[in-house]
Amino acid sequence: MSEVKRRSATKMVPAPSQGIIPERDLYSAPVLETRHLGIEFGGLKAVEDFNLIIGKTEIAGLIGPNGAGKTTVFNLLTKVYQPTMGTVLLNGRDTAGMNTVQASKLGIARTFQNIRLFGNMTVEDNVRIGLHNQVRYGMFTGIFRLPGYWKQEKAQHERALELLSIFDMQDMAGYRAGSLPYGAQRRLEIVRALATNPSLLLLDEPAAGMNPHETEELMNNIIKIRDRFQIAIMLIEHDMNLVMGICEGICVLNYGRIIAKGTAEDIQNNPVVIEAYLGKKKEG
């Protein structure tokens, strides 16, 4: 990273934390709290008794074998599915009965496992969609180009470029999002999610399809994002280097149930987790 870029990136950091895991009181006012969360699909309990607290500015990992229900948890938190059991509290507010849009306004943003960009729109427009609810001008101001339009469009443009600069993507602003390489599309999804000004960011397999070098860069960026925006991040990931490297708390899911919670070290030495991933050691 060149010196110029580094300076422009650090300029906007409000209060850089010292280490990767600074000493903080995480749980006095949690961003997310779930109580006995669960969902049934016609008798099949996809997720059951899911209890989790995520503190402000915490980076949490959600891992588990394929089909464990990790993405279902994300869908429950973002209200794509309505839970059949339990409650979700976002910033202390019960989200019962809310839809995806309302949950987003409460401060939850996500990326998708299979990238869901607006492929026919430009990179900048994708970020502007994320800024949608922070820009306040109506349809008539837009059509008749009243003064509010020009002012807010300009602010939006600047904000979009500022957000894109996190990943050094400001030069790609005019490209069609669908034409970007895979890694850049994943990064753009994160930028777009950040644009909604969330307090909790959910990343669904952010490192999927990335090479070790890109993954390392992503790890640094996730920490950078947390420090700069002071938000909590929860991620699903199969790349254990990434999960063990940056997650302060890890939660392991198997068959829709939490089988272990704790720090990276706790998880690595937990026999139940090892069994879930590698199977039981044959006796004798």
Add this chain to the structure above:
Amino acid sequence: MKLKKSTVNALISYGIVIVAFIVCQSMISAKAMPRTLKGQMIPICVYIVMAVSLNLVVGISGELSLGHAGFMSIGAFSGAIASTYLLNALGLESEVARLIISIVAGGVTAGVFGVLIGIPVLRLRGDYLAIVTLAFGEIIRNVVNCLYFSVDGMRLNVSFNNPNVAGTIILNGPAGTKGIKAISTFPMGFALILFTLFVVLNLINSRSGRAIMAARDNRIAAEAMGINVTKYKMMAFVTSAVLAGMAGALYGLNFSTFTAAKFKFDTSILVLVFVVLGGIGNIWGSIIAAALLTVLPELLRAFADYRMLIYAIVLILVMLATNNPMLRSVFERLPRALRRKAPGAEAKGGAAQ
């Protein structure tokens, strides 16, 4: 000042429409235009507005609507009623003022129906939405067939299925409108095209337009970004209905009498053909396709019975031509070559490639 690419494109669009209008108008003044073509000028304007407004729903919002003629019909009849009422009851003599008020009335009425129809229709997706809009188009036509309007002094009388309304009949059920003064003019049609382009292009390049396109490209992601998808689909649908109603009013006031049968399912399909042939989501394509395909049947009158056969062949040829990779690349290079001449737009245009 450095202009945005979209602004430059919009200005070019307005420029081309204005030039086309000036050419046509001077041909009319110089009596250089064939009489049959002259009579087609207002319908061409109407169908251009219809095609561009339908493109807002089909191309920009991504929902297939097959009932667009219904909104045209609502606009035509409310425009005709408004115009006659203004003349007979309020004594407004100025034709231009009456035409403008009638067009606005047509647009507003169609917009109200757009909201009413949009509420149930936009809960559906894909094929189901197409089927239900088709049904609504037919319902509107059949309801208008049973409506009787008359003006009696200052009063506007309405009756359903009962031809005995007091006063001067304006709308006579299945026999259509009666005693309407044909006041539509080509310059007003041109103004309506400009207005439509202004609304649609500005809408696309605004916060609401981006939300509409985001909902089209990926509904789930748009909702996760906090976009109320139904609201923005509704916005596109109602805007489109308003514009279609305005076009309808202009169309209706081009005739002294017309019936609801003019706004059949065929008309909806015809407008959809313009949109599809011009390229879904491509505003310019809609304009060109609407203009050419409205003129074509008239030009083919010489072929008498084989007219529709040749019309169909032309449609097929156009589709083949627009799908030809060589021709396509020529068309794609054309705007870029034009843009290169405009400084300022060049830098951004280059970066987009």
